[in-house]
Amino acid sequence: MGHMKKLVALCLGLMMVIIGSIAAATPAESGKTKIIKSRASATFVSANFDFDNPNLKDPANYHNGAGISNAGKFTFQAVAEFAPDKHTCTVPGGGANAGTEFALVADVQVSRFTATGDLLFTKGTSATLCEDFSTSPFPFIFTETGVVTGGTGKYFGATGTFTATGDGATLSVDATGAHLFGWFENKVVTTLTGP
DSSP states (O other): OHHHHHHHHHHHHHHHHHHHHHHHHHHHHHTOEEEEEEEEEEEEEEOSOOSSOTTOSSOOEEEEEEEEETTOOEEEEEEEEEEEEEEEEOOTTSOTTOEEEEEEEEEEEEEEETTTOOEEEEEEEEEEEEEOTTSSSEEEEEEEEEEEEEESGGGTTOEEEEEEEEEEEEEEEOTTSSOEEEEEEEEEEEEEEOO
C-alpha cells in the first residue's frame, strides 16, 4: 500500500512538472519575434480583379513566384494594384525624370513554405513604383512596406511588418494599354511575432 501511494505521488508530481513546463513554454514560444530575410522572383499578368473600380478599368496584377529565405524555400501568389500619382521619377540607368511614378492601391499576398506547407499572409500598406515607358521592355523599381495578417500552422495568428525593394520590367502591354505581362525580383525583410 505504501508503494502504491509513492507511485501515485510520483506520477502526480511528474504530471505537474510536465504541465508546468508546457504552461511555462507556451507564452515564451508565442511571443517570439523572428526576422525572416528572403529574396524571390516572379512573373505577373493583369487579372480580372480590380480593388477600386467595379468596371475593371484599371485591373490589378496577379503575381506567381518563388524564393528562398532563412525560414526555408517558399512559393507565393499575390494580387497587387498601382495607380499613377502624377509624379515623375528616374529608373536607374534611365533618363532623368523619364519614369512615371505609381502609388499602391492594394496588395495582398500568400506565401507557402515548401517544407511544411504553412502559409503566411501579408498586406501592403504603402508602396511606390517607378516605371520608364521610353524603352521596351519597360523597366521599373519599387519599394513597399506592409503588415503580416496571420497564416496557418506555425504562422497562425502571427503579426508583424515587412519592407521590400525590387526591380523588374513589363515585357508586353495589350492593345488596350491597361493589361500587362512582366517579371520582377525582390528582397524582403519581415519582422514576425508569433501569436
